[in-house]
Amino acid sequence: MGLNINFTNKREQMSDKPIIKKASGETEPFSEEKLQASLRRTGASDDTIASVVNDVKSWLQDGTTTRKIYARAFSLLRKKRGGVAARYKLKKAIIELGPSGFPFEHFVGQIFKELGFEVETGQVIQGNCVQHEVDVVATGNGEQHLMECKFHNSQGKFSSVQVPLYIRSRMDDIIEKRKTMQEYNGLHFEGWVVTNTRFTSDALQFGKCSGLKLLSWDYPKNNSLKDLIERERIFPVTTLANLTRKQKNVLSQKGNVLCRQLLQHPEELDQLGLTHSKRKKLMEELEALNGK
Template structure:
């Protein structure tokens, strides 16, 4: 079929023009070779129709890719895998803390800070010897972005903490406040954050330093990318605060606890090790 004017439905419900180049680029980021990318695209073209959703396009591309290269398929599903860290958002906080731990920070989640007016529970505290970063995480389902109200609200909390710790024995080297989301920020949210000196981190922001870039560069994939673990097994691991593939490689006790037999355990660990190469 002619796909040059094909209209698709985004997660937000908006219509958009289908872009085969964007699909090819996302497949390329998964590490698939050009032959597999072209084969996947040719088969995908035959399955497209007017009004198809981006979710359905993703599902079809993922299933085609999985037949050719399971590791690439796991990387391709990264965005969906992060959605699977929900719906409470707490595993997402643990995931962000784990990313920062592997980037040289000492981290804690759910720490209470006294403000000038009220107390605040901070999602993630990240420290180095010379720097303190306080981070609020906002987990959303597909199609919902962070608007300006979120950095406005979080900025007021950070200011309250700073005001309490501005002098005397309460003085603390609180250098940065971050807002992290698994989706995207609106343009007004970005504008406000720049003005208020808040650092934003989203799926693809800042450019070339967003979540997807950091995860790929560090090889720190969430366990939910696995194509071999069942939903029940993933939920069990998340409930035990195992959020990274790397953590599972380093401690296979949990796979034994799940009663996974040795041949399947070996395949799961091989999948994890392939993903963590970077």
């Protein structure tokens, strides 16, 4: 009896969609739904979303990186409306807070300040055994959050389990000491690790098991770094499409890491020497980001 074997292309069996390359180096079929969802989160209209998706699909081919897809979509959005483009740029904008971790620490502090906490950054705190440097201390509602910020210059870099393992021991030393101090009587203490990218699965498991709070780009669900920024409209100045990288660095070095700060104190823009027309476009973008 003969065998009727139909050898088909493996790619056609799996998917007829282009295979794209993620920042981590992994590959996956292009998802139109994911692109639509990312565009929808910016507040783009249905017509704008359809236009951008159709353009990307017509241009896309096997091996295209997510970075190039993002760049093309951002360019198209920027032509439509600056505020929408800035929100789409959010993930890259956090990376652009580097190369050092200092602006990111300040940004995290500003997020919690906007959420109603009293915030101190760059603190040296005495533990039960030794002193520790703590990036952010946020106090409010009967709680004190002691935070270590882990900044990565690449979206493909994850924080491994070694990070929360190390931070847990440091936070325990501080908390043990503070529980004996009268000035902190009645406060509930929590140790945190905040990263601008992601945690490995082992890191997440250890955080859950040990009681260490973890905050990353997409964790925890519905209250991730991305969720907090978008829900509270706490956008970093690096999202702005109408400023150069050098101009953004000038602002952040002066402590102006939030778009909201510039909207509240537009005099901070004086140091940039913007023309009247450029300043007007920038203010329109700032207002769009803040829902005005």
